[in-house]
Amino acid sequence: MPTANRIVTAALALFYRNGFHASGVDLLSAEAGVTKRTLYKYFPSKDDLIESALLLRHEQFIGRVKQHVLAVEAEARPLAYLDFIGDWVAETEFCGCAFINAAAEFAAREQVPHRLADQHKEEIKALLLGLCSAAGAREPAPVADALFLLGEGLIVTSQVQGCSEALVSNAKQAGRLLWDAAL
């Protein structure tokens, strides 16, 4: 694995687990198994590393969710999105959504991490809208938004309180009810 990728991968993991401000460059380089000097050869500042880590996360995440929803027939894809979120929040390494965390730590909308979070969520919403439309919703936008919001709620609640099977199940049930009403 090329050095730059090793660095950004390790950085993403540490940022995700530890937070952005709380992860110092010394720790980042140690975690990547490289010298601070090497890290700065590839990423001219910590801000650049944060940006690269979030871009990597975006690609990874979008890939995972697409792979999951495209594995089922078109009519089931909107609800498969909630299934995906439900599986994700149950993972032991789950630490919330990296982009929500970024928006929380970089509160100003103009800050790069916050803007990346905005774009990431926009892409997820667009994907979900397409799925709802293709699955035959009469009005795709309202149900796509509703499913998205249930997913976001599941993400942050699992982050704050830990994953609860009952909550995941209730979220899916609500999603099913909303989806059936949207056909």
Place this chain on the structure above:
Amino acid sequence: MPTANRIVTAALALFYRNGFHASGVDLLSAEAGVTKRTLYKYFPSKDDLIESALLLRHEQFIGRVKQHVLAVEAEARPLAYLDFIGDWVAETEFCGCAFINAAAEFAAREQVPHRLADQHKEEIKALLLGLCSAAGAREPAPVADALFLLGEGLIVTSQVQGCSEALVSNAKQAGRLLWDAAL
């Protein structure tokens, strides 16, 4: 206003606007109009100040939501919760939920701010469950969870992407549909 209250109020505002790690003690004391020395007379450490600020926030927030939902008849209270969230996220000073932000910055569950966030959300969920029960839901728990998740989704999405009228409206519509189905 007593000095300690001035400090914790200013601290809460700054933490909420700026984040916890990003708000230094020098800035905190300046914002409170008080010397760093005075700040440390009332709060032996920054961690203590964070804890006090979050406790204040909890009291304020629970008070506001109760006041809002109790202003309408019992049958309308579950949906009035979503109305409250919808109004809140549209405020210009809105910076997300202070407790979700705290859980994001203090990722480990054992950290005090994260634990306070857990307790805060638990209290909100209990309140909502009571409202759903009193309003005549056949099974209060699933619909209470669903309304809660829609609210949490609305909070984080408005934080990341800014408040959108369409999104708020879609959240309320989904809530109405879920609530009608729960009677």
Place this chain on the structure above:
DNA sequence: ACCTTTGTACACCGATCGGTATACTTACGC
């Protein structure tokens, strides 16, 4: 009148922050 409390002003502490300089090793291409 006096003493205690409350707060100010400000210099200071060690540690850590993001980031850099210098000198050295290693490996690979031509």
Place this chain on the structure above:
DNA sequence: GCGTAAGTATACCGATCGGTGTACAAAGGT
């Protein structure tokens, strides 16, 4: 075999971090 690029090791930079020591001004209670 030699030059160049990649990476290491380590010491260092100024700034800021959370937190403290000290000396002094005001104000209130008795």
